[in-house]
Structure formats: C-alpha cells, structure tokens
Amino acid sequence: MKTNLVYFAWVRERIGKPEEEIELPDSVVTVSDLLNHLKSLGEEYENALQFPDVIRVAINQEHVEHDESIVGAREIGIFPPMTGG
C-alpha cells in the first residue's frame, strides 16, 4: 500500500523534501515501525530521525502516539515538537 508522508520544520530540512509517497513493507505496522523503517532508507533519514522519542507523528492530521497502528493511513505527518504561539 502506498502512503503519503509529509515532513515539517527540521525533519523536512534534514530529509530534504516536504513530502513523498512511499510503499511500506507489510512488516511496518506501528508509528514506531515506520520511524525505524525510514531510518534505514539513508543517511538523511537517519539524521532526521536519530532521536525518535522527540519526533511527533500525526495520522490523517491527528496527533498519535508511537504505538498507534498506521494501517490504512492516507497521510502521515512527521515533525519536531511544536513551537507556535
């Protein structure tokens, strides 16, 4: 299944693109699995996601924890802690 990934702030800068559509292996079930899978895709991903505990994730534009299932997600947002306001 293809999933649309969108990146923001320094996650976007380190990966080097604002979004991409990728094919995920069946073994990728949770947000945690996804972050580990992305880290294996190259140095830029490793650099962006080296401390997964600080990375925030949204599925279909809603915040989720790292143990959440990503099955069926249309859009997954990956970004640093928020600093608006």
Next chain:
Amino acid sequence: MPSVTTVPIIRVQSTDFDLQSEIDALTAGRKNIGAVVTFSGLCRDEQGALSALELEHYPGMAEAEMRRIGEIAIERFLLLGLTAIHRHGKILPGENIVLVIATASHRQAAFDGANFMMDFLKTSAPFWKKEHAADGTAGDWIAAKDADDAARDKWR
C-alpha cells in the same frame, strides 16, 4: 447560559490582524458578555540578534487542532465566544504572531479560557518557528520548552 452553538472562530493566515475589529466581531449586538480577554503574541528581536521569525505550519491540521482546542475551551469555561488567529510565513520583530480572544459572563472564565487556549495551542497546534539572525547567518529552529509542557499540564 452559553448557547450550545458557540463555535470558535479559527484562522491561519499570512496577513496581520486587527485586535479591535476582532473584538468587535465577538461583542457586536450582544448584551450578555461581561468580560473580554485578549492575548496577542508578538515577534521579539532578542536584543537585536533576530531579524525575523519564519512560521511554518501544517496546513489543514493547524486549523483543525486549533478548532479542537477551542471547542474544549468553550465547553470547559462556558465561553460566550472564542477567536484564535495564528499567522504563518515571515514575521518581523514588533509584528503580531498570534491572537486569542475569549469572551464570557465573568472575568475568571475569560482569563482561564484564553490562557488554556494559548497553553494548548503552543504545545499541540502544528506550528514551528525558525529564527533569521540579524547578522545574516542561517538561524536555528526554536526548541520546544519544558516550561510550555508544564503550563499545559497544569490544566489536567
């Protein structure tokens, strides 16, 4: 009693906003509002070190998250009205970044509603600030503060 149809006014925009006209939009023609609290957040120059802030946001989710928080604030504090406006793009020192207005029958609810909205907006709404240094060097992304998480958690 607040109307069950009280809905937050939420906007994410690159342009500035006008405090008085936003207050007027919440209060015009109403006679049950006893308190209006406004908070506006401005861009600081950090003692001359900063030439601008770049505000990035997650389009769609930023509005949705502000709306979600706003609906909780209205219900929890029985607000009669709530407006939250957040700017994105390049913002210069002295310019507005964010505006929250809460109206209620009495002051405590209006203060608390505005405070609650800001505490959750800062930690949950998908916005990120990047600094532009005054000396022209590439600035850094502003790091999230533990103090902001603590401010949010006091509402539990």
